[in-house]
Amino acid sequence: MKTVRNAILCAVVPLVCAMGATHAQAQGIGRSGTYGPMWDSPVTMSMDKLTAQQRNEVVQIKSRMMQMAMEHDQMMAKMELEFMHTMMDLQKQLLDVFRGH
Known part of the structure; x- marks a missing residue:
């Protein structure tokens, strides 16, 4: 039972990490400091x-x-x-x- 649980855990953790990275890229996180929709961002011009x-x-x-x-x-x-x-x-x-x- 413990071996099955460890095998599932070893398979699920990388999958979740990959899905998280894909989601972050799709949302634009990490690109030029943009997080979320543009209208939520403050205007940076003085x-x-x-x-x-x-x-x-x-x-x-x-x-x-x-x-x-x-x-x-x-x-x-x-x-x-x-x-x-x-x-x-x-x-x-x-x-x-x-x-x-």
């Missing part, structure tokens, strides 16, 4: 080098990004709530069916 109009544009764009992120979070919360209500209703229906027998 605001001091921008003109007043460009700074205004940056503020407007960031404001729209924050607004869209908030709207996305609200919609996801709403959908999650609707999902939970529907699942509870379906579970009640299942319970009623099993009680009927």
Whole structure:
């Protein structure tokens, strides 16, 4: 039994490591320091080098990004709530069916 467990462990560990490395490469981890989507990354350019109009544009764009992120979070919360209500209703229906027998 111990030999089988060791054999499985020796086969699974390299597989998991290879899958992790493949996932990291697919996500872009380790490439130029990028981790995740570009919109989550802070803007690296200094605001001091921008003109007043460009700074205004940056503020407007960031404001729209924050607004869209908030709207996305609200919609996801709403959908999650609707999902939970529907699942509870379906579970009640299942319970009623099993009680009927």
